[in-house]
Amino acid sequence: MSPSKTVVRESMEKSLFGKSTKSKVVERLVFALFRLSTYFVLLCAATIFVDIVYKGGKTVFRSEFPFLNVEFLSDSPQTLHVFEHQGRKYEMSDSKFRSFREGIDEPIVTETYAYSGGGIWPCIAGTLLLVAGAMIIAMTLGVLSAIFLSEYSRPGKILNAVRLSILNLAGVPSIVFGIFGMGMFVLAFGWNVSLIAGWFTLAFMVLPIIISASEESMRAIPQGMRDASFALGATQWTTIRTNVLPYAMPGILTSSIIGVARVAGETAPIMFTAAYALRDQLPWEGLERWYDLFFQGVMALPYHIYVVSAKIPQNEYTSRMQYGTAFVFLFIIAAIALSSILLRIRMRKKYRW
Amino acid sequence: MDKRSFKSRYQLACNRKSFLGLTRESALKGLFGGNAFVSIVVLGLITLFLFKEGAGFFGQYRDSLLLYRQSGLEYVELMRGQQNALSALTRYLNSIRSRQVEKLAEEGYDFQESRAITEESEDFFYDFEDLAVPLREHVIEANEILSAARDSYQEMQNLSEHRKSLLESGRQDEADALEIREIDFALFFDIVKSRESEYIEINENLIRGIEEILPSVPYFGDAELQAKTERFKELAEMFIEEVSKFEENVLAWERARSVPISEAFTSFIFGKKWVTNSSIQDWYGLIPLMSGSFLVALVAMFFAVPLGIGAAIYVNQVARSLERDLIKPYIEFISAIPSVVIGFFGIAVFGTLIREVSGWESLAWIDFFPISERLNAFTAGGLLALMAIPTIFTLAEDALNNVPLSYKEASMAMGSTRLQTILRIIVPTALSGIISAVLLGFGRVIGETMVVLLCAGNRIEIPRFAEGIGVVFEPVHTMTGIIAQELGEVVHGSMHYRALFMVGLVLFLISLLINYFAQKIVMKFQISRG
Numbered sequence: 034m035s036p037s038k039t040v041v042r043e044s045m046e047k048s049l050f051g052k053s054t055k056s057k058v059v060e061r062l063v064f065a066l067f068r069l070s071t072y073f074v075l076l077c078a079a080t081i082f083v084d085i086v087y088k089g090g091k092t093v094f095r096s097e098f099p100f101l102n103v104e105f106l107s108d109s110p111q112t113l114h115v116f117e118h119q120g121r122k123y124e125m126s127d128s129k130f131r132s133f134r135e136g137i138d139e140p141i142v143t144e145t146y147a148y149s150g151g152g153i154w155p156c157i158a159g160t161l162l163l164v165a166g167a168m169i170i171a172m173t174l175g176v177l178s179a180i181f182l183s184e185y186s187r188p189g190k191i192l193n194a195v196r197l198s199i200l201n202l203a204g205v206p207s208i209v210f211g212i213f214g215m216g217m218f219v220l221a222f223g224w225n226v227s228l229i230a231g232w233f234t235l236a237f238m239v240l241p242i243i244i245s246a247s248e249e250s251m252r253a254i255p256q257g258m259r260d261a262s263f264a265l266g267a268t269q270w271t272t273i274r275t276n277v278l279p280y281a282m283p284g285i286l287t288s289s290i291i292g293v294a295r296v297a298g299e300t301a302p303i304m305f306t307a308a309y310a311l312r313d314q315l316p317w318e319g320l321e322r323w324y325d326l327f328f329q330g331v332m333a334l335p336y337h338i339y340v341v342s343a344k345i346p347q348n349e350y351t352s353r354m355q356y357g358t359a360f361v362f363l364f365i366i367a368a369i370a371l372s373s374i375l376l377r378i379r380m381r382k383k384y385r386w
Numbered sequence: 387m388d389k390r391s392f393k394s395r396y397q398l399a400c401n402r403k404s405f406l407g408l409t410r411e412s413a414l415k416g417l418f419g420g421n422a423f424v425s426i427v428v429l430g431l432i433t434l435f436l437f438k439e440g441a442g443f444f445g446q447y448r449d450s451l452l453l454y455r456q457s458g459l460e461y462v463e464l465m466r467g468q469q470n471a472l473s474a475l476t477r478y479l480n481s482i483r484s485r486q487v488e489k490l491a492e493e494g495y496d497f498q499e500s501r502a503i504t505e506e507s508e509d510f511f512y513d514f515e516d517l518a519v520p521l522r523e524h525v526i527e528a529n530e531i532l533s534a535a536r537d538s539y540q541e542m543q544n545l546s547e548h549r550k551s552l553l554e555s556g557r558q559d560e561a562d563a564l565e566i567r568e569i570d571f572a573l574f575f576d577i578v579k580s581r582e583s584e585y586i587e588i589n590e591n592l593i594r595g596i597e598e599i600l601p602s603v604p605y606f607g608d609a610e611l612q613a614k615t616e617r618f619k620e621l622a623e624m625f626i627e628e629v630s631k632f633e634e635n636v637l638a639w640e641r642a643r644s645v646p647i648s649e650a651f652t653s654f655i656f657g658k659k660w661v662t663n664s665s666i667q668d669w670y671g672l673i674p675l676m677s678g679s680f681l682v683a684l685v686a687m688f689f690a691v692p693l694g695i696g697a698a699i700y701v702n703q704v705a706r707s708l709e710r711d712l713i714k715p716y717i718e719f720i721s722a723i724p725s726v727v728i729g730f731f732g733i734a735v736f737g738t739l740i741r742e743v744s745g746w747e748s749l750a751w752i753d754f755f756p757i758s759e760r761l762n763a764f765t766a767g768g769l770l771a772l773m774a775i776p777t778i779f780t781l782a783e784d785a786l787n788n789v790p791l792s793y794k795e796a797s798m799a800m801g802s803t804r805l806q807t808i809l810r811i812i813v814p815t816a817l818s819g820i821i822s823a824v825l826l827g828f829g830r831v832i833g834e835t836m837v838v839l840l841c842a843g844n845r846i847e848i849p850r851f852a853e854g855i856g857v858v859f860e861p862v863h864t865m866t867g868i869i870a871q872e873l874g875e876v877v878h879g880s881m882h883y884r885a886l887f888m889v890g891l892v893l894f895l896i897s898l899l900i901n902y903f904a905q906k907i908v909m910k911f912q913i914s915r916g
Contacts, residue, residue: 060805070696078720178425181418204901206833212890298724301835342730370722
C-alpha cells in the first residue's frame, strides 16, 4: 500500500465517522444525562451506607484489642448515666452505675438517657429466632406447595387463578400482614405478643414470594428433561428428585435468601405481633415450661431501631446507640443479600442448558 | 430367575410397597397437595379475615353517627362551626396586633413606648373580642346539656350490658339491684331547641356589632399593616354574609332524620376528618390519610421514575459490560436496605439537611422556603424514591432486555444513531413492561410503612393543595402510618380497631388493583415477536 493511498483512506474515514453532526452531539448529551442519573442513584445509596458505617463503626469497633465493642454486642439495652464525680466525667450503663454507686457515700447527680447504654444482644438474638422460625414454616409450606403446583397440578383455569392470586398477594404491603397477624394470632387465637405469632405473621408474609419464585424456577426447566426421565421408566417422584429439583435449586435458594432478608428487615409485621420495646431477659432465660419459649415477646433489631429513633431525642449520647444498632442491622442484612447475589451468579454459571 | 419374578417384571405396580393403601408416590403427592392446599387456604383466609374484621366497622360507625345526631350534638356542632369561623377572624386580628408590636420593636422602640402606641388601637381589638362572647357561651351551654345526656346514655348502655352478663351467669339479685334509667334525648334537645330564638338574637347582635365597629378599624401608617387590616375588613364582611348560611343550616337541622348505612360508608371514604378519642364525636374519614399517602407517593415517583428508567436504559443499552456487571448487583443491593434504616437516616440526617438547604440565601426567592418542619412529605417522598428505584430499575431493565436484538439491528442498519434506536424503537417496544414497572414501584411506595411513620411528620390533616408546590413540605399522615401508630393502643373489637382494619383493607385493595393492572398492561400490549 502506497503512502498516498493510506492518507486518502484516513481522510475518508474521518469524513464518514469522525464528523460531529448535531444528532451525535445530542446523543452524547443524552447519554451523559442517563449516566448522571445512574450514578446519582448509586451516590445517594452510598451516602446512606457511608454515613451509617462511619458513625455506627465508631460504636461497634474499638481501636485496641479485641477491636470490637464487646459490651455493645453482648449486653442488653439499658439507661445511660452521664455524671461527673471527683472532677472526672463518667458514662455508665445502668447496671454498672449501680455497682459503682455502692462504693460511694455522697449522692451523685446524673443525666440519664433511655436506651442509650448497654448493648443490643437481646435484639440480635430475637431477630435470629424470628427469622429461623418464620423461614422454617415458610420454606416447608412454600417449597412443597410449589412442587405440587408446578409438577402435579393439572393446568387449567383454576391453576391460573391460584397462581395469579398468589402473585398478587406477593405485592401486598407488609403492614397489612401485620394487622392481620395482630387480629388473628395475637387477639383471636389469644397468643398475645409472642414469638409464635411473629413467626406465623412473617411466614405468611413471605409465603407468596417463596411459592411464586420456587415455582417459577421449576417451570423454567424444559419439559424434555422430565420426558426423558419418564421415558426411562422413572416414577414422578424420582423424576422430580433427579431431574427437576437439582436444576431448580438455584432459584429456590435465591428466593429463600431474599425471603430471609425480607423477614429480617421488616418492622411493620412484628410491631404488634412479636416485638417488645424492652425486655430484661433473653428469650431462653426464666422459662417455666419449655413451650413458654414460643409464647413470649422478644426484642428485635428493626423494632429497636424504630424505638430508639422515634421515641428518644437525638443527641450525642443517644445517636451512638442509634447508629450502632443501624450499623449492625445493615451489616446482617447486607451479608444475607450479598450471599444471595453471589450464590445466584455462581449457580447461573453452573447450570445451563 | 424364577417364574414369579419373571411375570412381575412387566407389572411394575407389583414392586411398589404400599402402606395403608397408599403407595409412596401417592403419599408424596398427597403431602405436596396438602401443603399447597394449606398455603392457598391460609392466603385466602387472610383476605377473608380482613373483610370480616373490617366489615363490622360500618355498623358501629353508623350507630355512633346516629347517636351523634339523636343526642343533638350535631346541632351544636353546626353552631360551633360559626363560632370557629368567628374565632379564626379574631385570630387574624390578633396576628395584626402582634405584627405591629414586632414592627415597633424592629424600629427601635422600647417596651413602654410601643405599649403607648399600641394602646391607641387597643379598644378596637377588645371590642371585637367581646362580640364573640355571647355566641361562645351559648354554644358551650348547649354542648354541656347535650353531652351530659349522651354520656349518661352511654353509661346506661354499659349498665344494661353488665346486667345482661349478670343474668347470663345467673346472678339475678345483682342484676335487679342495677338501676337503669331510660334517657330521652328529645327531652334534653327540646331544652336546647327552645333557646333557638336566643341564638338568632345573638346573631343579630353580632352582625350589628361588627357592622358598628368595622368603620372604626384603627389606622396604621404602615403599608403592610394597612394591607392586613383591609384584608381583615373583607374577611369580616364575608363572615357577615356567611352567618345567614350558618343560621339556615341550624334551623333546618332535624333530629329525627335517620342515618342510613350508606352515610356511614360515604363518611368513611370521603370523610375529611380523622379524629379519635374526642369528647364530642370520633370521626373516621379516609381523605386526610389517603391524600397524605398519595402526596408522599407522588413526590417519590417524581424522582424515582426518571432516575429509575434512566438508569435502566443506561445500564441496558449504553453501559459497558463491566459497568453493567457492577451496577446491577449494586442496585439490587439497594433494594435490600431495610426500610427502617432508611427511615432512621431520614430522621438523623436527611430531614435536617433539607431544612438547612431551604434556609440558604440563594434559595430565598422560593416563596415557601425556608421550611419550618424537618419531617414532611418531601422528606419521606425523597427517601421512598430510593426504595422505589430498585423495583422500577429491575423490572424496566428486564423489559428492555426482552426486546429482540433484531429490532435494534434493523434500526441501526437503516442508519439511525444509537439514541434514535433507543428512543424510537427499544423504549416504545418495551413500554408496557416499563409502565408496569412504574406501577409496581408505585405500589411499593404506597405500601411502605416505616419510612412514612418516621419521616412524614404525622399530622392528620388534608394537605393544602391550593398552596401550589409548597404543599410537599407540609407534614402529612398516611394510611400505613396510621395503622402502625394507632393499632398498638386500640381495644379489640372497638370501632377504632375496626376502622384501622378498614384502612388496611383499602390498602390491600389498592395493592391488588395496582398488581392487577400491571399484569394486564404487560399482557395486553405485548408485541408479537414472530
